[in-house]
Amino acid sequence: MKKASLKDIAKKTGVSVTTVSIVLNGNGKERKISDSVIAKVERVAEKLYYRPNQFAKSLRTGKTFTLGLIVDDISNFFFAHLSKIVEEEADKFGYTVMFCSSENDEGKARNVLKILLDKQMDGYLIAPTLSMLPDVLQLIAEKRPLVLIDRFFQNATASYVTLDNYKGAYDSVDYFANQGYRNIALITNETEQIQMKERFEGYKDALKKNKLSFLPALVKKVSFKSEDEKIVIQIEKFLKARPDIDAILFTSNNLGVLGLESLRNLGKKVARDIGVICFDDNDLFRLASPGISVISQPIKQIGKNAIRILIDQIENKDMGQKHIVLSPNLVIRDSTPAKAVAVSAL
Amino acid sequence: MKKASLKDIAKKTGVSVTTVSIVLNGNGKERKISDSVIAKVERVAEKLYYRPNQFAKSLRTGKTFTLGLIVDDISNFFFAHLSKIVEEEADKFGYTVMFCSSENDEGKARNVLKILLDKQMDGYLIAPTLSMLPDVLQLIAEKRPLVLIDRFFQNATASYVTLDNYKGAYDSVDYFANQGYRNIALITNETEQIQMKERFEGYKDALKKNKLSFLPALVKKVSFKSEDEKIVIQIEKFLKARPDIDAILFTSNNLGVLGLESLRNLGKKVARDIGVICFDDNDLFRLASPGISVISQPIKQIGKNAIRILIDQIENKDMGQKHIVLSPNLVIRDSTPAKAVAVSAL
DNA sequence: CTGAAAGCGCTTACAG
């Protein structure tokens, strides 16, 4: 039982392929095809389980109704949830989405983009690695529908949807300072990605505002490439070298999870020995005891906005640059208690 | 700058489209095209940034080099990680994969499969919901490459890769019993899915082996459809009704996470007040204190095996049924300490 | 060693 084609239906109904095509695309009324023909074509199409061949359709029309999404790692909590929202939102407009992981790896990222390009996505949603700048510029030059998410390039004129990363870090450090913490460390990734730079700036500015001095020795930059076990060890070493650290801001979910492992290995108790705030919420942070305070991202808003802008580009040719910067939400749990004031002279 | 086609290259090089096609598919040598022509065609193709149009190719050949993966929920820890492995493995064979979530919803599941069918995947990897049985039977009838994962249908002759779910549950309950637990509860989903039924059987048989009686009142079945908050409340009610429960086996990751929330709300401390084992590992269980003992699935093995079998079906037409049942791994952490023996008569 | 031609399944301007 081969798949039925327009030709099959045409033969069975005695009308032309043209007419069948018009009817099945719902343009029968408009093109004044007689009701009897419309009815007959529809009946036969149903009986033959007709489903249009998408390749033929795409080859002819150039449209695929498929969006490409490139993230660092689909198994990461933040991106996994974002992907789900994106899928849901895209579906509302009749689009499906292809997910790809760049693994923060130059080769992989460009390869994955090439594949999507070959499959001719109608639009692209990308959390770009730094190495993708040339590709992103090319996409823009070719006027392809594109929205960057989670981060952007300052010298690329693309629409994007991101968190106010500066504010997220600033608020966290400010909160730490108000709670009485004095030696606030930053554990971040060794990357020039814009969102990490902004978090770094927010960290520094909040220190300054609270009259705490910025010490490079309290900042640990971990390489993206390292394996998880190595990162845990790196963080342990860092913390051992500076036992005066009384609070840590982790700039990513993954770093936070590994950092908790380091703290456990060192026998340091969160809250009692050290304050912790982490970027991005997850189950662990929510349910750990003590619960971990986090800067949570409005994942739903990010996904919804990104899809809306992208669809607007695709369907309404609205290529105007849109920059959406969403507010982070500092969720206070148990990992950031007020510090007892040190009473020096009793 | 339009995309270059074979025709463009043919025109520029002065040879026929046929020859260009042969050369660019790497069959030049074999078809004895002269070296000079091969060189010229390749040079021009590169200069024009030639990339073949996949629709035209697929329309002609019927192949897409794309696999469809349908899971419950891509943002779930187990499936997110499985998806990543699947993507990696598929890539080794030159295939990309389209991910879809069924949301354990009848309508969504069938809709998503229809979309994949329309896009003509070369093969299907499915964690099927019960409602998908007819669709799965249809896929089999049409002899489409298909591997079921995580669960299967007893009356569908499909290849599958799953965990030995019976053993996972059996080992857990047996371990509980050996540690001195006596009132072991099962918290599971209200579903007839085979993997849940097997876990239920393993639970019952291990009770019997340890001469503990099976009490329906110690089993809580939660509806798939419930929202997370409602599940938390349901579990709380269940635990309050049976304060004698001293251990719980959760049959899924999600249930376990919500169950921990219920326990926390009730003020029950894991390990001290109640033993806990959960199906599927995740960051929370690994890093919580106390750490949660789990039955971990060999995610890598599942993904690798599934892809291997699927590719074998696609490329070697090996449609023989393969059933791979992988061994679970009981990882003991701190949530299952030995119970002090009650000394009744001192 | 190379090419003309058919055809995959669809859409669409054009004609009547």
Add this chain to the structure above:
DNA sequence: CTGAAAGCGCTTACAG
């Protein structure tokens, strides 16, 4: 109200 025909970009049996 309906249809013949071109064409999207490719592959492939066939011919020479």
